[in-house]
Amino acid sequence: MTADERRLERLRRLERLRAIAKRQAAAETAQAEGVLAQLRALTERTRSLADDYVAREDAFDGYMLAQSARFAAGLCQIVNSTGLEASNAQERADRKMAELAAAERRRAAVEQRLDLELRTIARRGETRSGDARRKFGTEFE
Numbered sequence: 001m002t003a004d005e006r007r008l009e010r011l012r013r014l015e016r017l018r019a020i021a022k023r024q025a026a027a028e029t030a031q032a033e034g035v036l037a038q039l040r041a042l043t044e045r046t047r048s049l050a051d052d053y054v055a056r057e058d059a060f061d062g063y064m065l066a067q068s069a070r071f072a073a074g075l076c077q078i079v080n081s082t083g084l085e086a087s088n089a090q091e092r093a094d095r096k097m098a099e100l101a102a103a104e105r106r107r108a109a110v111e112q113r114l115d116l117e118l119r120t121i122a123r124r125g126e127t128r129s130g131d132a133r134r135k136f137g138t139e140f141e
Helices: 003-055 062-135
Strands: none
Touching: 003 062
């Protein structure tokens, strides 16, 4: 195996590794986005339930009114904590998206290096065939 073939094989292997890393980053990004979507849906659903309980006017006595208020307050705490978790999930999803973009840039860079190497080798092959022609005869023939 020549040095050029080894270099091409190494670049192809590196390109495959970068593609695998990009796919893994894409999967992690999708998972982070899925978690974020679930947390946002949970936050909205819980907020809607809390609003419904706050607006209720069907309490028969003070005890039921206090229980309803406590339940609504508990739902509000859940909304707040879920909102914080959604913020954390948003930051994680943003980080994963940035990692995905970086992985794509790294993969594209290796692909460009491989293309450049292939073109360089092809040019060297063309130059060598021209050199072989020049060896025979003189420049005037």
